[in-house]
Amino acid sequence: MSDAPFEPDPLERDFRALKAHAAPPGDDLMARVLADADAVQAAAMAPPPRAASSFGTRFVRLIGGWPSLAGLATAGIAGVWIGLTQPAALIEGSQALLYGDQTMALVDLDPGFGFSDLDGGL
């Protein structure tokens, strides 16, 4: 490897002359470079632009955000499912209530509670 300095020769003097001859960067170049630096830095540090809010976005915000929308969707799906499958226990219960011949009575276990005061009691 030839990292060691070369012996002084005319070429070495030429290299030294060329180094000494190099003019430093001018103010104009430094100003351009720093303007670039500031512009790139400002762009990198700026928050990302917010997308324009659509009707959907505003609706979601109106009802309380995405958690509310998820709850609403779950309730809707559950309603559709109940309507389609008609669970037997629910049908039996409601049919018995509406069309059955059983009678139901409310028993006032605690007269002091107040039922007895309504329309002469039950």
Added chain:
Amino acid sequence: MTMPLDDSDAAPTEALLRLYANGDRFASRILAARLVPRVLSHAERLLGNRAEAEDVAQEAMLRLWKIAPEWRTGEAKVSTWLYRVVANLCTDRLRRRRGVDLDAVPEPEDGRASVADVMQQTARAEALQAALLRLPGRQAQAVSLRHIEELGNPEIAGIMDISVEAVESLIARGKRALTADLARQREALGISE
């Protein structure tokens, strides 16, 4: 422009680049003061044209500003990366220049009558610059990095993406060609040995 250079001169370039990426404006001032002279000098050696070298220096620094947030410390030296960018930008410009006007390469100022008035130092610098521009691009790059920018051969090998042995070979061939070229110029320009 007065550059505020104090103790921050000692800060590693990679650390300054990270500071810049984190929004520190002062870091870019120190980086520019530290790197632009080297970048400009190297570009000027390869292109032989001050205005073009300034454009290359600005473009190379712009690429550095842009890559700063993604810079991975320890992977490469900033200066090595920057010299590589400068070399690529200069190569692009030299390719565009080639075939259009080969005579555009600046020659040492002609005029034997005025040689006596020109300082020997300036004459030497201009003669060497012209001779460098007549070298094959890779040789000129290697010689400039070694003898003008004073980098070690391993770093030059990293910049040029070749082996250290290839760097040594390029420098040796480049210097032989320069010596022969300058000997002719010295005779013509009356520059003393």
